[in-house]
Amino acid sequence: MSGFDSNPFADPVDVNPFQDASVTQAISRTNESTGEYNPFSAAEMGQYSGTTVPAPATSPSQPAVLPTSVEQSTQATAAAAQANLIKQQEELERKAAELERKEQELQNRTTSRDPNTGAKENNWPPLPKFFPIKPCFYQNFDEEIPEDYRRICKRMYYLWMLHSVTLFLNVLACLAYFTADSSKGVDFGLSILWFILFTPVSFVCWYRPVYKAFRSDSSFSFFFFFFVFFFQVAVYIIQSVGIPSWGNSGWISSISMIGYNLGVAVVMMVVAGFFTVNAVLGVILLKLVHSKYRRTGASFTKAQQEFSQGVLTNRTFQSAAASAATSAAQGAFGTNQEN
Incomplete structure (x- = not known):
């Protein structure tokens, strides 16, 4: 009943929670166990020695990778510098070579010239110096022919060599043909004529024009070559056919000899095969030269201009025209005096 006897309208009594008996007892026990701690007191300072432990150079939480990265960067820079030096050395060696x-080519050009006139000394055909006949032409693919046309020009030279060898073999085959059949002396005689005539004529009439065309990009030389070489291919076809009494060991002549002498027929078939190869290669090279010609920008108009300029500047033509004009003038003057 005491709770009901209290006055509810009276002022409340201030209660301090830290004055509770349990709280006061716990605080007193803590103070007794710990006491007042002074880290700078003489008693506490005496417990430590005078040596000082240095702090670690790096934080334990951060790995020390800086020296390794610097070393790798230095090695990469040195490797790059060495590679650059090697590249520069290779470039210098290439330029030196x-x-x-070029110096060797210049020396070769100097030695290939006539010391008296300074003109290029002829080197084809390559005859010995003691030989009474001297070379008639100058030929140097590396010096005179551009690199784009050098390969096709050499092929034309090889075709001419094959042409000459085939004509020589044709003489031997016709000789065997004549020994097997005495009535075939006409073929043997004509084969000798074809070898003596067509070997130098083919060199002058279609090989040298194509050489000059590639050397100086001459439209006139191109047209002259096409005109002559077209007939040369036709002659190859006729020779491979082997019409009797035409001086050619072709397929017709060789097949006709199978029943009479098999050995002679085989020899003649080999030569007929050579003529066939010449015809096929002639057609192929004619197309290749024509494709190269289309890239050079040559034309029939340029060929006419080159021909007219060449004729007008030719000393032989000039001297012949001058002598003809002088003779005509003298004849007209004499006629006037007689009248």
Whole structure:
């Protein structure tokens, strides 16, 4: 009943929670166990020695990778510098080799010229110096023919060599043909004529024009070559056919000899095969030269201009025209005096 006896309208009594008996007892026990701690007191300072432990150079939480990265960067820079030096050395060696090659070419050009006139000394055909006949032409693919046309020009030269060898073999085959059949002396005689005539004529009439055409990009030389070489291919076809009494060991002549002499027929078939190869290669090279010709920008108009300029500047033509004009003038003057 005491709770009901209290006055509810009276002022409340201030209660301090830290004055509770249990709280006061716990605080007193903590103070007794710990006491007042002074880290700078003489008693506490005496417990430590005078040596000082240095702090670690790096934080344990951060790995020390800086020296490794610096070392790798230095090695990469050194490797790059060494590679650059090697590249520069290779470039210098390449330039030195190029200069040496050009110097050698210049020396070859100097030695290939006539010391008296300074003109290029003829080197084809390559005859010995003691031979009474001297070379008639100058030929140097590396010096005179551009690199784009050098390969096809050499092929034309090889075709001419094959043409000459085939004509020589044709003489031997016709000789065997004549020994097997005495009535075939006409073929043997004509084969000798074809070898003596067509070997130098083919060199002058279609090989040298194509050589000059590639050397100086001459439209006139191109047209002259096409005109002559077209007939040369036709002659190859006729020779491979082997019409009797035409001086050619072709397929017809060789097949006709199978029943009479098999050995002679085989020899003649080999030569007929050579003529066939010449015809096929002639057609192929004619197309290749024509494709190269289309890239050079040559034309029939340029060929006419080159022909007219060449004729007008030719000393032989000029001297012949001058002598003809002088003779005509003298004849007209004499006629006037007689009248």
